Amino acid sequence: MIKFQPLVTFLVITGFICSSCSKREEPRTVSSSRREIQSVIEFLGSDHLEGRAPGTRGGELAEEYMQSVFKLLELEPYDGSYFQEFTLKSFATADVALEAVGIRLRWKEDIVGSYIRDEASFVLSGDAVFCGYGIDSDAWSWDDYKDVPVEGKVVIVRVNEPGRDDKRLFEGRALTYYGRWTYKIEEAARRGARAILLVHTIETAGYGWHVVKNSWSGEQLYLSASLENDLLFRGWIREDRLREILSAAGRDLDELYERSEGRDFEPVDLGLTVAIAGRNTFREFNTRNVVGVIPGNDRELKDKAILLSAHIDHLGRDRALEGDQIYNGAIDNGSAVASMIMTAKRLAERRRELRYSVIVLACQAEEAGLLGSRYFADHLDPVSIVCNINYESTPVWERTRDIMAIGARYSTLEEILMEIIGKRRLGYTYFSLSDQGFFYRSDQFSFARRGIPSIWISAGEEYESGVNHIRDFFVGGAYHTVDDEYDPSWPLESTMQTIQAAVDLAIYINRHTPEIAWKGQMTFPIER
Numbered sequence: 001m002i003k004f005q006p007l008v009t010f011l012v013i014t015g016f017i018c019s020s021c022s023k024r025e026e027p028r029t030v031s032s033s034r035r036e037i038q039s040v041i042e043f044l045g046s047d048h049l050e051g052r053a054p055g056t057r058g059g060e061l062a063e064e065y066m067q068s069v070f071k072l073l074e075l076e077p078y079d080g081s082y083f084q085e086f087t088l089k090s091f092a093t094a095d096v097a098l099e100a101v102g103i104r105l106r107w108k109e110d111i112v113g114s115y116i117r118d119e120a121s122f123v124l125s126g127d128a129v130f131c132g133y134g135i136d137s138d139a140w141s142w143d144d145y146k147d148v149p150v151e152g153k154v155v156i157v158r159v160n161e162p163g164r165d166d167k168r169l170f171e172g173r174a175l176t177y178y179g180r181w182t183y184k185i186e187e188a189a190r191r192g193a194r195a196i197l198l199v200h201t202i203e204t205a206g207y208g209w210h211v212v213k214n215s216w217s218g219e220q221l222y223l224s225a226s227l228e229n230d231l232l233f234r235g236w237i238r239e240d241r242l243r244e245i246l247s248a249a250g251r252d253l254d255e256l257y258e259r260s261e262g263r264d265f266e267p268v269d270l271g272l273t274v275a276i277a278g279r280n281t282f283r284e285f286n287t288r289n290v291v292g293v294i295p296g297n298d299r300e301l302k303d304k305a306i307l308l309s310a311h312i313d314h315l316g317r318d319r320a321l322e323g324d325q326i327y328n329g330a331i332d333n334g335s336a337v338a339s340m341i342m343t344a345k346r347l348a349e350r351r352r353e354l355r356y357s358v359i360v361l362a363c364q365a366e367e368a369g370l371l372g373s374r375y376f377a378d379h380l381d382p383v384s385i386v387c388n389i390n391y392e393s394t395p396v397w398e399r400t401r402d403i404m405a406i407g408a409r410y411s412t413l414e415e416i417l418m419e420i421i422g423k424r425r426l427g428y429t430y431f432s433l434s435d436q437g438f439f440y441r442s443d444q445f446s447f448a449r450r451g452i453p454s455i456w457i458s459a460g461e462e463y464e465s466g467v468n469h470i471r472d473f474f475v476g477g478a479y480h481t482v483d484d485e486y487d488p489s490w491p492l493e494s495t496m497q498t499i500q501a502a503v504d505l506a507i508y509i510n511r512h513t514p515e516i517a518w519k520g521q522m523t524f525p526i527e528r
Contacts, residue, residue, distance in 0.1 A: 096278035337362060
């Protein structure tokens, strides 16, 4: 068989040698060419893929493309196939009318959400109950529900967590999983609520209403198992409109907020009925994760693997928009997929050094709630995975002076990474947007919740120009807008840094086979 020859490869030995390192331990740099990286981002971000939504032609093209790339890199199929097929349920809810105390809210402008039953039209109503932050956590001695029954009710909860100015309570400004909207929905469903309304503010959600509207007003996707509960409607409501409704009912939202900041809070019956009606279309379809493997060489260790992951989907196309309708997702997540591919290529070139196997996972439906990675994680033995290195919205700008690894602080991966990047004279930093809970918003969390030490690896925020490009992308930038498009002028230097850090980490783990363990207080429940 003819081996795949790298397009561009050269070896550079740096002059920085720590006193405790042998020559063999010197960091070696293998270049990923700018054109290689560009080719992946440009194709995945093309209008021809129409935003790569799962279950669409563009999503299927992305899957086929990834299989071709894996074959080109001579990765082996995973479990007999490059495709891991799974079924999703789809609901597209529209023209929703929410009424309470004679006030009617506007669809998309005031409320967005999803009705999750196979019904073309729906009407539901329930007594409204304010449940504070909707958190029940033994680890933090916090219970907003106090065993008050909410079966059949419309639960209204705040996103984020109490005590954001007190690091002794949860983690202060650093968001834990209990502050994420996904957790709030899971908890309301466990308690038999009929519907949940998440109160949106920019401060507590971490992003503007446009992000919520773009993410929630189109087709919503679910794994079937997540629908096996009584929760019929899950959605968001703008704080100013909720305030108007409560005021008409003689309730003060600020007073409710103040009460919800204490451990003695109990759910408040708001004395009003919420009625929600709308139209709904639904379908069931199959989509595919794309998975390849670089087999390890060690007889005892090759059955365990380092897992690389990045999602290939984005938000698709919104035909209701005027002008540009396509969410191209060039950075979210084209640049991350390119980084994963280039990492896999470099590791494949050094496959003789690999004692562990390397699994390369291009996962679907991340934007719908980490569904592809969740499916993959639920169908593996966690003991077989050494760690997960995830790529998300990888920076595409100039070099940085630092590397960050979201989630590394929860495990000994942090110490390993600090040692590695120190040899390259790079700093190790924490993401300034930790208050927005990014660790729980990308695919690494699917593996962390199964007990697998997992990180999202990235060049950091200390750009040589002084401009914090990655923060600007997420805060008021192109994130989850039609402006996230490929730009041929991107220097991609920080992309290359991300790739190098990931390669260094994978090689270090193969050389030293460290025992990677959790550390500190866990900020999320681990599913055993």
